[in-house]
Amino acid sequence: MMLFIIVKKSTLVYVTIGIILLCALAAAAYHYIDDVSEAFSRDEILSVIQQMFDIRNKAILEKDSEVLKSLYDTKKRYGMWAYEHEVKKMKYLHQWSEKQGIRFTHIHSDITIRYIKEKGAGITANLIVSTTYRYQYKNETYGANDFRIGTYHSIDLVPKSGKTLEKHHQINEEVLLKQEEWIIVKEWYKDPFADSLHLDSIKSEDIKTHILSRGPRDFSEISVRRMAAVEYADQYCGAANDRQTGYQYNKKYKDYNPLGGDCANFASQILFEGGKFKKTRQWNYVKDGSKAWVNAHAFKSYMLYSGRASKIAYGTYNKVYKASYQLLPGDFIAYEKKGKVTHISVVTGADSKGYALVNCHNVDRYRVPWDLGWSDKGIKFWLVRVHY
Numbered sequence: 001m002m003l004f005i006i007v008k009k010s011t012l013v014y015v016t017i018g019i020i021l022l023c024a025l026a027a028a029a030y031h032y033i034d035d036v037s038e039a040f041s042r043d044e045i046l047s048v049i050q051q052m053f054d055i056r057n058k059a060i061l062e063k064d065s066e067v068l069k070s071l072y073d074t075k076k077r078y079g080m081w082a083y084e085h086e087v088k089k090m091k092y093l094h095q096w097s098e099k100q101g102i103r104f105t106h107i108h109s110d111i112t113i114r115y116i117k118e119k120g121a122g123i124t125a126n127l128i129v130s131t132t133y134r135y136q137y138k139n140e141t142y143g144a145n146d147f148r149i150g151t152y153h154s155i156d157l158v159p160k161s162g163k164t165l166e167k168h169h170q171i172n173e174e175v176l177l178k179q180e181e182w183i184i185v186k187e188w189y190k191d192p193f194a195d196s197l198h199l200d201s202i203k204s205e206d207i208k209t210h211i212l213s214r215g216p217r218d219f220s221e222i223s224v225r226r227m228a229a230v231e232y233a234d235q236y237c238g239a240a241n242d243r244q245t246g247y248q249y250n251k252k253y254k255d256y257n258p259l260g261g262d263c264a265n266f267a268s269q270i271l272f273e274g275g276k277f278k279k280t281r282q283w284n285y286v287k288d289g290s291k292a293w294v295n296a297h298a299f300k301s302y303m304l305y306s307g308r309a310s311k312i313a314y315g316t317y318n319k320v321y322k323a324s325y326q327l328l329p330g331d332f333i334a335y336e337k338k339g340k341v342t343h344i345s346v347v348t349g350a351d352s353k354g355y356a357l358v359n360c361h362n363v364d365r366y367r368v369p370w371d372l373g374w375s376d377k378g379i380k381f382w383l384v385r386v387h388y
Contacts, residue, residue, distance in 0.1 A: 042113060048182050049125060049155070050111050057107040057131070060090045071184055073158070078186035085191065092193050096372060097135065099204035100355075101212045105144060106134040110243060122158030122185070128239050128247050129153055129189070137353055139212050145351040147372075149192050150239020150247065150364035156186040192363040193373040207321060217354040219329055225275050225388040226330035230348045232274030233359040236266070240359070240366035249361070253285065256294055262361040264299040265289055267332055267344040270359075275330060275388055277308065297341040300334040300382055312383040317375045320383055324370060327356045327383055334382035335374050341382065345370065 052071055059067040065087050073079035097104055112128040129151045136144050160183050239247045249255055249262070253269060256262040268289065271277045279285065283292040283302050292302035303309035309332075313323035327333070327347045333356075335343040345358035349367055357367040374381075 042116065045116055045123065045125065046111065046113055048157070049113075049127070050109075052182070052184070053109040053111060053129070056086065057109060060086070060093065061104055061107050063090060063094060065090070073183045073185045076185050078156075079184060082184060082187040089191065089193050095204075096375065099207055099375070100135075100369070101138050101208040102135040102145075103138060104133060104135050106132070108132050112243070112247065119156060120158070122156060122182075124154065124156045127153040127155060130239055130241070130243070130247065137212060140352060143352055147357065147368040148240045148242075148366040149368060150237070150241070150366075151189045151192065152239060153187060153189040155184060155188075157182045158185055159183075190363055192365070203318065207318075210322065211353055211355060214325065214353045214355070216352055217325075217350045219349070222329055223388050226328065228276070229270050229274035229330040229346070229388075233266075233270045233346050233348050234366065236269070237359045237366045238361055238364035240364035240368075254288065256289075257362050261296070261343070263344045264296045265294045266361040267299060267346050268293045270330075270346050271386065275386070280306070282306070296334065296344045299344055300341045300384070303332075303384065303386070307387070309384045309386045312385050314380065314382050316377055316380055317371055318377075320381050321371070323383055324356050325354055326385075327370075328385070330388060331386050332384050333358060333370055334384060336380040336382065337378065343374075 056068060056071060059065070068086055068090070069083055072083035074083050093104065109129050109131040112130075114126040114128060116123055116125045118124075130148055131151070132146055132148050134144050134146050160181055234241075235245070236248070236250045238249050241247055249266075250269060250273070253265060256265050268283065268285065272279065272285070282290060283299075283306070284290045285293050288294075291298045293299070304311065312326050312331075313320040329347050329349055331347045333345050333347065334341045335345075343360070343362075345360035345365065347356050347370070348359045349357045351357060351369065356370045358370045359366055359368075363373075371381075
């Protein structure tokens with residue numbers, strides 16, 4: 001009895017110590033995140049970053065590389081690299097819009113700060129950025145089409161004055177709210193267009209003529225299982241979703257982005273959770289996913305060889321874009337580079353010209369034109385009908 005009491009008291013002591021340590025760590029973490037707020041509030045920093053993204057989006061829309069350049073410290077290597085990449089992205093978007101027969105009319109980024117900390121004379125911020133792109137076909141005078149792309153950014157900013165955070169704050173408090181007093185010295189994010197920066201190699205005039213000749217498609221008669229698959233794809237598209245969802249993936253499943261990519265895992269979830277396909281020995285998820293569940297190439301092969309899906313078309317963009325109009329919500333597209341499928345997206349709808357739209361993870365996409373970021377001559381596409 002005495003031994004029991006001693007053990008119980010000892011346990012109580014350890015629990016108490018553990019609680020104290022956890023509280024100390026939590027306090028330290030809280031202080032770490034809020035260190036910057038002694039000089040700047042979170043809202044002030046968000047305001048500066050939001051203004052920068054607004055200026056950048058407008059410059060991309062208007063093809064203004066000089067305004068883009070003004071946001072970056074191009075005297076620094078990382079600042080120059082970040083600027084040059086945005087210029088490449090700007091050129092690609094406008095090349096793609098010409099191929100597509102559309103004009104972008106609006107780009108807006110909704111920014112969420114995950115954390116902030118001081119870094120040298122400035123700050124580093126980790127961001128979730130959900131960007132909405134609006135476009136209109138050139139032969140349409142009504143309506144518009146929207147899609148969203150979600151990205152995760154690490155961005156370093158410094159005051160242009162070169163002052164430290166604290167000194168900068170003390171000298172002129174008003175300057176904190178002015179974007180033009182800050183400059184980007186480094187930025188990293190996984191670019192959704194990085195796999196397709198050579199669109200000039202595609203014969204776009206015939207493609208544009210074909211796309212502009214099309215009309216809207218009616219999906220009101222698709223099956224309940226297909227509709228449920230689309231609903232799941234919309235709900236869990238991560239950073240491409242809206243703020244109300246918290247930009248979350250389904251927490252029942254591991255996020256494989258740090259391990260190489262989550263696109264096949266998400267496609268498998270869509271077919272299982274939404275489409276009600278039963279798991280099998282080859283295609284399964286318990287605490288981890290099987291190869292066919294999480295690997296893009298294995299997922300495509302399993303779906304085709306198991307008879308759960310069949311090929312609509314295969315080849316370069318020039319060869320398959322006409323066949324893409326056969327895709328239905330709930331079908332999928334596999335993107336192949338150098339003989340290996342590296343990405344999977346799931347069809348979730350079509351725009352005002354019937355052009356297929358997709359959702360995916362890595363990079364997160366919501367109702368994005370299926371080839372945007374992929375229409376390079378070195379990429380081949382598997383357009384796949386799923387048998388619900």
